Amino acid sequence: MTLRCAGDSTDCRAADGRGDLPVTATEPVGIALLCDSQGRILRVIRDQLGLEDAFVPDRFFPALVDRESTAKSLSFLEEIRTHGAAFNWTLNCAIADQIVSIYFAGGAFVGYLDPLL
Numbered sequence: 001m002t003l004r005c006a007g008d009s010t011d012c013r014a015a016d017g018r019g020d021l022p023v024t025a026t027e028p029v030g031i032a033l034l035c036d037s038q039g040r041i042l043r044v045i046r047d048q049l050g051l052e053d054a055f056v057p058d059r060f061f062p063a064l065v066d067r068e069s070t071a072k073s074l075s076f077l078e079e080i081r082t083h084g085a086a087f088n089w090t091l092n093c094a095i096a097d098q099i100v101s102i103y104f105a106g107g108a109f110v111g112y113l114d115p116l117l
Helices: 067-083
Strands: 031-036 041-047 085-095 098-109 112-116
Touching: 067 085, 067 098
Parallel strands: none
Antiparallel strands: 031 041, 031 112, 085 098, 098 112
């Protein structure tokens, strides 16, 4: 699973419109993860968002989203498993004590999922 933030840091605002992710880059930034076919994080490939405390190996991707987005995150993973890819899914994540909407895309290959945050 590869996760990466779409757009620049201003595209990643809290669901209520307050606050940005803790980054100040003017170019696209994100996080890339490798997950197994069930959505368990195997390795953090790249982290430009400073989310190393949340996105760690052995945690399940759906556990990282806000409770209200859990079902949607499972559907996102199923879309990747079924169709080989999923694009432009918005999920709410709890980051730095805020609910932040993040755009995800992902792809699958040989037993792995690659969601992009």
